[in-house]
Amino acid sequence: MPSITFTQPDGTAQRLEVEQGTTLMRAAVSNGIDGIVGECGGQAMCATCHVYIRPEYADALPELGADEDEMLDCTAAERTERSRLGCQISTGASLPEIIVDIPAGQV
Amino acid sequence: MSVVIIGGGQSALQVADSLRGNGYTEQITIVADEAGLPYQRPPLSKDFLSPQGTPKPLPLRGENFFSQKSIKLLDGVSATDIDRPNRQVALSNGNSLGYTHLVLATGARNRLIECPGSKLDGVHSLRTLDDVQDLHAALPAAKNVVVVGAGFIGLEFAAAARAHDCHVTVLEFAARPMARALSEPMSQWFAQAHRDLGVELRLNEGIERFEAAGGGEVMAAVSSTGQRYPADLVLVGVGVLPNVALAENAGLETSNGIVVDQCLRTSDPSIFALGDCANFPNVHSPGRTRLESVQNATDQARHLAGSILGDESPYADLPWFWSTQGPYRLQIAGLSQAGDDTLVLGDPRTAKFSVLCFRGEALAAVESVNLPADHLAARKLIGAGTRITRAEAEEAGFALKNRARVIAGAV
Ligand SMILES: Cc1cc2nc3c(=O)[nH]c(=O)nc-3n(C[C@H](O)[C@H](O)[C@H](O)COP(=O)(O)OP(=O)(O)OC[C@H]3O[C@@H](n4cnc5c(N)ncnc54)[C@H](O)[C@@H]3O)c2cc1C
Ligand code: FES
Numbered sequence: 067m068p069s070i071t072f073t074q075p076d077g078t079a080q081r082l083e084v085e086q087g088t089t090l091m092r093a094a095v096s097n098g099i100d101g102i103v104g105e106c107g108g109q110a111m112c113a114t115c116h117v118y119i120r121p122e123y124a125d126a127l128p129e130l131g132a133d134e135d136e137m138l139d140c141t142a143a144e145r146t147e148r149s150r151l152g153c154q155i156s157t158g159a160s161l162p163e164i165i166v167d168i169p170a171g172q173v
Numbered sequence: 174m175s176v177v178i179i180g181g182g183q184s185a186l187q188v189a190d191s192l193r194g195n196g197y198t199e200q201i202t203i204v205a206d207e208a209g210l211p212y213q214r215p216p217l218s219k220d221f222l223s224p225q226g227t228p229k230p231l232p233l234r235g236e237n238f239f240s241q242k243s244i245k246l247l248d249g250v251s252a253t254d255i256d257r258p259n260r261q262v263a264l265s266n267g268n269s270l271g272y273t274h275l276v277l278a279t280g281a282r283n284r285l286i287e288c289p290g291s292k293l294d295g296v297h298s299l300r301t302l303d304d305v306q307d308l309h310a311a312l313p314a315a316k317n318v319v320v321v322g323a324g325f326i327g328l329e330f331a332a333a334a335r336a337h338d339c340h341v342t343v344l345e346f347a348a349r350p351m352a353r354a355l356s357e358p359m360s361q362w363f364a365q366a367h368r369d370l371g372v373e374l375r376l377n378e379g380i381e382r383f384e385a386a387g388g389g390e391v392m393a394a395v396s397s398t399g400q401r402y403p404a405d406l407v408l409v410g411v412g413v414l415p416n417v418a419l420a421e422n423a424g425l426e427t428s429n430g431i432v433v434d435q436c437l438r439t440s441d442p443s444i445f446a447l448g449d450c451a452n453f454p455n456v457h458s459p460g461r462t463r464l465e466s467v468q469n470a471t472d473q474a475r476h477l478a479g480s481i482l483g484d485e486s487p488y489a490d491l492p493w494f495w496s497t498q499g500p501y502r503l504q505i506a507g508l509s510q511a512g513d514d515t516l517v518l519g520d521p522r523t524a525k526f527s528v529l530c531f532r533g534e535a536l537a538a539v540e541s542v543n544l545p546a547d548h549l550a551a552r553k554l555i556g557a558g559t560r561i562t563r564a565e566a567e568e569a570g571f572a573l574k575n576r577a578r579v580i581a582g583a584v
Contacts, residue, residue, distance in 0.1 A: 092231060095231065095232060095233075095234070095235060096231075096232050096235050097235045097237065098234065098235030098236070098237040098238040098241060099235075104213075104231075105467055105471055106215065106467060106495065107213040107214075107215040107216040107219075107220075107231055107467075108216065108220070108231065109215065109216075109219065109495065109497060109502075110545075111495045111502075111504065111545075112467075133502065133543075133545050136544075136545035136546040136549065137545050137549070139546070139549060140549045140552075140553075173471075173475075
């Protein structure tokens with residue numbers, strides 16, 4: 067099973083095992099991970115599922131979509147080159163594990 | 174001290190979450206008549222119904238949220254009566270709950286149509302997970318789909334049914350689609366866009382009756398102009414009605430929703446209401462409104478949690494909304510209104526453009542298709558009360574994004 071590790075701003079980490087194809091947002095929301103909201107239900111419309119991807123996983127990610135890129139301009143916490151929307155990234159064959167950092171705020 | 178929240182939707186969950194986030198440590202109970210973990214509605218009419226989609230609910234909060242935050246969820250239980258003098262809520266399971274503050278987050282239900290055949294098998298509506306599971310099962314075998322009502326949900330569904338290669342007819346009583354919510358140019362653009370997707374959009378044409386086949390299932394829809402459309406699946410999407418019975422029976426003021434003040438308080442100071450069921454004084458449009466959107470539910474919830482804890486500031490967040498219809502992502506910042514002066518920015522033929530709505534010389538709302546940058550900029554600009562005139566927006570090289578940068582820099 068693919069795994070996702072969410073690291074909180076205070077350093078605590080939670081590792082989840084999820085079904086193939088689960089998005090980071092769905093995994094976080096379904097498992098009560100603090101700091102990921104997912105208010106629009108994964109439509110890339112709200113930017114409340116913002117995460118920072120650990121650089122070692124950057125190459126395994128799908129390319130940044132134009133809509134996602136524009137939405138990332140309105141995240142509550144600072145956008146960095148590691149910023150992505152958690153609803154646009156799914157675990158799967160090409161991404162069997164990932165570690166992400168949760169920003170300090172989403173709204 | 175205790176807060177009881179009636180309803181298990183986006184509004185209810187966010188109130189509970191925000192109360193805890195603001196340091197409220199007393200008892201919080203959510204009474205939700207739908208059984209199971211509360212879920213998000215927007216995907217129901219979008220991803221879930223696409224040919225690759227599965228109607229797997231997306232929870233609003235995970236199961237452990239309730240234990241972690243000490244929030245009691247009574248799911249599958251409805252509130253049946255409010256005893257205001259004794260501050261008690263009666264429940265369908267025979268129990269009752271005392272409250273210091275009561276929150277009505279009862280949402281809305283689909284408006285039903287009363288016409289011959291409206292209860293036939295194959296005539297659906299779409300609001301709950303159960304509804305979407307039925308539709309998901311029926312769509313792959315459906316050939317002729319009739320949608321009654323060209324509102325957001327009707328058109329989202331129409332686009333999904335086209336993706337399943339169904340023949341789709343949409344009957345709309347009004348002269349243009351999404352007429353209540355969209356400016357004329359945007360509404361007209363969507364009419365053409367849906368026709369280009371292969372939808373037969375019939376305007377100025379309502380439903381008269383449905384006809385049954387031998388087995389009692391729907392076979393055809395007959396419109397107000399006497400046209401007969403074959404139909405093996407019908408979706409009725411003619412708007413919603415706010416759930417106000419509980420409030421009304423308790424003697425609270427209602428008028429197209431439960432009437433609340435700027436702090437989202439009802440006519441009883443210990444009872445609040447929000448979201449789809451609440452009629453509130455809206456600073457972004459003249460008079461009062463009741464809105465049906467995720468933004469309205471969640472922003473009001475955050476505000477209401479503050480009101481319970483004694484914050485008297487007025488709710489004033491800018492409304493925004495989105496709808497995904499096939500390949501088109503519509504986003505709206507602010508509320509457009511009949512009589513607004515409109516200006517199209519960008520080229521509609523590219524399916525990437527915005528309609529700016531001006532009221533009394535200033536920008537009041539922006540509707541964008543496939544242009545999140547314009548939408549986000551509009552939210553910042555209108556939200557901050559920036560005055561943008563039509564003359565300014567007509568200048569060569571004007572872009573909402575650049576204008577928003579200017580204000581961001583100034584703050
Ligand atoms: C198919 C669909 C698609 C949508 N798409 C979008 C979109 O793209 N963008 C957007 O912004 N918004 C969208 N919306 C609107 C958005 O989902 C709603 O505005 C939002 O869910 C409102 O939340 P609420 O909590 O106020 O009400 P609701 O979600 O209606 O929740 C109220 C709950 O309270 C329960 N209840 C009522 N009375 C009682 C009682 N007496 N006791 C116990 N429980 C009770 C109801 O059964 C319901 O479960 C969509 C809605 C639907 C149905
Ligand atoms: S859930 Fe809204 S942008 Fe990801």
